[in-house]
Amino acid sequence: MNEKGLSEKEIFSYLEDAKSEDTNYHRVLSSMCTHPHKIAIEANRLFIEANLGDLGLFFGAHRLEKEVVRMLGKLLHAPSTDIPSGDSCESSVCGYLTTGGTESNIQAVRGMKNLVTAGKKGFEGIPNVIIPESAHFSFDKVADMMGIEVRRAALDSEFRVDLASVEELINQNTIGLVGIAGNTEFGQIDPIDKLSEIALENEIFLHVDAAFGGFVIPFLEKPHPFDFEVPGVTSIAIDPHKMGLSTIPSGALLFRSPSFLDSLKVSTPYLTTKAQFTLTGTRSGASAAATYAVMKYLGYEGYRKNVQHCMQLTSKMVTEARKAGFEPLIEPVMNVVALKVPNPDLVRIQLLKRFGWNVSITRTPRALRLVLMPHNSPEDIDAFLEDLKKVTAEI
Amino acid sequence: MNEKGLSEKEIFSYLEDAKSEDTNYHRVLSSMCTHPHKIAIEANRLFIEANLGDLGLFFGAHRLEKEVVRMLGKLLHAPSTDIPSGDSCESSVCGYLTTGGTESNIQAVRGMKNLVTAGKKGFEGIPNVIIPESAHFSFDKVADMMGIEVRRAALDSEFRVDLASVEELINQNTIGLVGIAGNTEFGQIDPIDKLSEIALENEIFLHVDAAFGGFVIPFLEKPHPFDFEVPGVTSIAIDPHKMGLSTIPSGALLFRSPSFLDSLKVSTPYLTTKAQFTLTGTRSGASAAATYAVMKYLGYEGYRKNVQHCMQLTSKMVTEARKAGFEPLIEPVMNVVALKVPNPDLVRIQLLKRFGWNVSITRTPRALRLVLMPHNSPEDIDAFLEDLKKVTAEI
Numbered sequence: 001m002n003e004k005g006l007s008e009k010e011i012f013s014y015l016e017d018a019k020s021e022d023t024n025y026h027r028v029l030s031s032m033c034t035h036p037h038k039i040a041i042e043a044n045r046l047f048i049e050a051n052l053g054d055l056g057l058f059f060g061a062h063r064l065e066k067e068v069v070r071m072l073g074k075l076l077h078a079p080s081t082d083i084p085s086g087d088s089c090e091s092s093v094c095g096y097l098t099t100g101g102t103e104s105n106i107q108a109v110r111g112m113k114n115l116v117t118a119g120k121k122g123f124e125g126i127p128n129v130i131i132p133e134s135a136h137f138s139f140d141k142v143a144d145m146m147g148i149e150v151r152r153a154a155l156d157s158e159f160r161v162d163l164a165s166v167e168e169l170i171n172q173n174t175i176g177l178v179g180i181a182g183n184t185e186f187g188q189i190d191p192i193d194k195l196s197e198i199a200l201e202n203e204i205f206l207h208v209d210a211a212f213g214g215f216v217i218p219f220l221e222k223p224h225p226f227d228f229e230v231p232g233v234t235s236i237a238i239d240p241h242k243m244g245l246s247t248i249p250s251g252a253l254l255f256r257s258p259s260f261l262d263s264l265k266v267s268t269p270y271l272t273t274k275a276q277f278t279l280t281g282t283r284s285g286a287s288a289a290a291t292y293a294v295m296k297y298l299g300y301e302g303y304r305k306n307v308q309h310c311m312q313l314t315s316k317m318v319t320e321a322r323k324a325g326f327e328p329l330i331e332p333v334m335n336v337v338a339l340k341v342p343n344p345d346l347v348r349i350q351l352l353k354r355f356g357w358n359v360s361i362t363r364t365p366r367a368l369r370l371v372l373m374p375h376n377s378p379e380d381i382d383a384f385l386e387d388l389k390k391v392t393a394e395i
Numbered sequence: 396m397n398e399k400g401l402s403e404k405e406i407f408s409y410l411e412d413a414k415s416e417d418t419n420y421h422r423v424l425s426s427m428c429t430h431p432h433k434i435a436i437e438a439n440r441l442f443i444e445a446n447l448g449d450l451g452l453f454f455g456a457h458r459l460e461k462e463v464v465r466m467l468g469k470l471l472h473a474p475s476t477d478i479p480s481g482d483s484c485e486s487s488v489c490g491y492l493t494t495g496g497t498e499s500n501i502q503a504v505r506g507m508k509n510l511v512t513a514g515k516k517g518f519e520g521i522p523n524v525i526i527p528e529s530a531h532f533s534f535d536k537v538a539d540m541m542g543i544e545v546r547r548a549a550l551d552s553e554f555r556v557d558l559a560s561v562e563e564l565i566n567q568n569t570i571g572l573v574g575i576a577g578n579t580e581f582g583q584i585d586p587i588d589k590l591s592e593i594a595l596e597n598e599i600f601l602h603v604d605a606a607f608g609g610f611v612i613p614f615l616e617k618p619h620p621f622d623f624e625v626p627g628v629t630s631i632a633i634d635p636h637k638m639g640l641s642t643i644p645s646g647a648l649l650f651r652s653p654s655f656l657d658s659l660k661v662s663t664p665y666l667t668t669k670a671q672f673t674l675t676g677t678r679s680g681a682s683a684a685a686t687y688a689v690m691k692y693l694g695y696e697g698y699r700k701n702v703q704h705c706m707q708l709t710s711k712m713v714t715e716a717r718k719a720g721f722e723p724l725i726e727p728v729m730n731v732v733a734l735k736v737p738n739p740d741l742v743r744i745q746l747l748k749r750f751g752w753n754v755s756i757t758r759t760p761r762a763l764r765l766v767l768m769p770h771n772s773p774e775d776i777d778a779f780l781e782d783l784k785k786v787t788a789e790i
Contacts, residue, residue, distance in 0.1 A: 001466040001469065001470065001690045001691065001694055001695060002691075002694045002695070003694055003695045003696055004694045004695075004696050005691065005692045005693050005694035005696065005697050006691045006692060006694070008434060008692065010691075011434065011438075011687075011688050011691050011692055012437075012438075012441075012688075014691075015438055015441055015442075015459075015684060015687070015688065016441075017455075018455035018456065018458050018459050018684075019441060019442065019455050019456075020455065021453075021454040021455035021458065022442075022444075022445055022452070022453045022454065022455040022456055022680070023452040023453065028452060030452075031446075031449060031452060033446050033449070033677060035444060036443065036444060039403060039406065041440075041443050042407075043406075043407075043410055044443065045436075045440055046407075046410055046411075046414060047410075047414065047417075048431065048436050048439065048642055048643075049417075049430060049431060049643075050417055050643075051426075051428050051643055053495075054426060054428070056753070057417070057418040057423060057425075057426060057753060058416075058417045058418065059416040059417065060412075060413035060414050060415065060416035060417040061413065061417055063413050063416065064410075064413050071396040074396065075396060099494055099644070099675045099677075099678075100448075100675055100676055100677045101676060101677075102674065102675050102676040102677075103674075103675055106540075110539070110540055114539070136676075137661050137662060137663055137671070138676060140661040140662070141661055141674065144505070144509070144661065145501075145505055145540060145541055146540055146541060146542065147541065147542030239677075241677060247443055247681075248444075248445075248446055248677055248678070248679045248680075248681070249494070249644065249675065249677060249678070249679050266532050266535040266536055266539065267532060267535070268532055276532070279497065279498075279536065280494045280495055280497050280498055280644065281495055281496060281497040281531075281532075281533060282428060282494075282495045282496075282497075282634075282636060282643055282644060283494075283643070283644065284643045284644050284679075285417070285643070286642075286643070289410060289413075292406075292410070293406050293407075293410065295396045296396065296397075296400065296401045296405075296406050296409075297400045297401060297403065297406055298400050299396055299397050299398055299399045299400035299401070300396060300397070300398045300399075301398055301399050301400065302400050358451070358452060
């Protein structure tokens with residue numbers, strides 16, 4: 001920053017230059033985000049000033065937030081959906097708009113911890129939650145922050161959490177389980193119905209991380225049970241800024257019971273409301289408006305088409321890859337493909353350096369990870385596989 | 396959400412209606428946010444797709460983030476300023492753009508905890524941090540989340556933290572102090588230089604919460620020592636989305652030493668970078684661009700004028716209030732006034748219901764809290780005091 005300001009022209013010339021270095025998602029097969037929908041961008045702009053951290057001043061944006069939570073609740077089969085009007089939780093399902101999956105996951109575990117600690121005064125030792133080995137690295141942040149033990153259950157041969165491993169890890173300090181509905185690496189869906197049985201039997205919480213899958217699974221031809229329809233599910237993370245086509249930051253956390261949200265409250269003495277259950281204070285109303293707009297605009301039909309497009313690409317990728325001699329690790333259940341190739345780390349670098357493809361790598365086993373998103377086309381897949389053949393032939 | 400989507404026209408008609416319920420900051424004297432600057436809104440729009448959670452795809456947005464951290468570092472007298480290019484910390488000061496003061500405060504305390512726990516293997520008991528009683532409620536979230544004891548030091552008669560109280564609270568488990576540079580209730584600045592002496596003497600960290608004050612104090616006629624110029628200060632929270640006139644969410648956390656940032660790292664196996672030290676995953680690049688644009692556009696001169704405007708309003712408010720028989724609790728050091736009125740809670744409600752004024756209340760003692768922001772005018776103050784006289788005369 002200089003003593004005197006620069007001109008608008010100078011600044012936008014610099015910004016345009018910087019923007020030219022950002023991806024336009026051309027040849028991107030590594031991201032779970034994509035272009036936000038045009039209507040989401042317009043709605044975002046309209047509410048750019050709105051602060052959901054100060055509900056008393058932003059009734060309209062808060063109304064949109066409540067509408068979004070209701071729509072997400074309906075999508076995820078919540079028995080009834082509403083969010084509190086500031087400091088109380090009026091109906092049987094609550095939630096709020098977060099900055100994304102990480103905040104949602106952190107808050108879900110924080111809620112479990114607070115409810116258990118409040119309920120069992122005599123709780124001794126360190127509480128633990130059991131997550132699949134495939135869980136997102138945001139749970140490393142949970143472990144690092146919250147003085148909670150995060151126990152990792154093994155995966156079965158299809159990269160779903162292994163139920164026997166989960167049961168072995170449960171002890172008297174276990175407060176909850178986490179299931180992933182659409183894991184980051186394989187797009188695999190954990191057996192949420194079976195996890196639910198275990199959770200109910202042990203009287204512990206079950207959080208479902210559907211940050212990516214929440215806007216995919218309900219629109220698949222054969223949906224999997226993963227949401228509040230499954231009786232043991234107590235909370236769900238879902239990200240409109242991924243397959244929901246909203247703007248960043250747009251996450252959401254939904255609870256089955258209002259007591260969950262209550263457990264996250266702190267007092268807010270100098271705001272227009274009395275308490276706050278969110279992790280962040282000042283929050284983007286623009287994101288709420290963006291998510292409202294795109295959900296209303298697309299409807300179930302629009303999202304179904306979106307998922308169909310991605311699943312057709314996925315199917316094409318697997319079929320054509322097989323023809324070229326590359327097997328997937330599993331039959332994809334969502335729009336993520338993990339492809340067995342020789343020396344994946346080297347292949348990844350070559351694909352980027354020689355052909356500009358952004359792909360990533362699964363951890364165990366190491367394979368080429370490809371996410372087929374709305375920004376991809378059938379032509380992309382043909383071009384990609386041509387380049388993959390060239391690269392692997394020379395390694 | 397319906398099966399079929401609605402039209403753009405239907406959606407925007409609903410959105411415009413919702414927007415009409417949001418404040419336009421007319422008669423708002425309760426908020427530490429204000430209209431973002433026009434150039435910030437335009438830059439936000441240009442980078443609306445950018446995801447700082449995936450730096451390898453968004454080089455340009457990341458460049459803007461680094462520029463902003465450098466500018467903030469210079470503003471706050473950091474010895475040298477840079478942020479790591481993804482997974483390493485190259486120079487002696489580091490930082491990143493957060494969602495706001497709450498995330499910054501959480502991460503600062505998390506960093507303290509991790510550095511101390513890593514350094515002292517034999518650390519026993521619960522670590523504690525000492526904050527002033529006047530600290531923002533975000534520290535209640537810290538206490539709730541992190542298994543850390545938050546000890547509250549008393550305030551002196553001027554609502555600054557009482558140094559004797561701080562020293563009394565220090566024990567062998569104290570890992571750090573927090574000072575507030577511009578507290579939410581009184582706009583008061585803690586004696587950061589004295590806290591620094593205590594911190595250095597006890598070899599503990601000192602975090603400065605300048606979420607509000609960071610864009611005010613450097614531009615006051617008589618600046619107070621509060622930033623990295625004070626040798627014991629190890630981290631600072633500063634919010635561009637408050638007096639920095641950027642869009643929501645725009646916070647920042649700056650560290651004196653790269654080891655601090657390292658302590659927050661978790662591995663990120665499937666991204667284009669190897670590690671992540673941020674709290675959230677997916678992050679708004681639009682906010683980085685917005686903050687870059689407004690800082691470059693205003694320069695020191697522009698922010699100085701902005702603060703001058705607010706301080707002139709503050710001075711007018713105090714002078715005119717005194718004439719009307721209302722004394723401030725302290726002589727304001729920033730653009731926050733706490734006014735002694737009879738029955739402040741009732742006065743607050745009457746001001747809102749009868750005249751549409753949004754004001755808030757300090758906790759101890761209870762007084763009328765007024766924040767004089769860029770959206771306020773001298774005419775506002777005249778009108779407000781007229782209404783205040785009417786309301787108090789009838790109570």
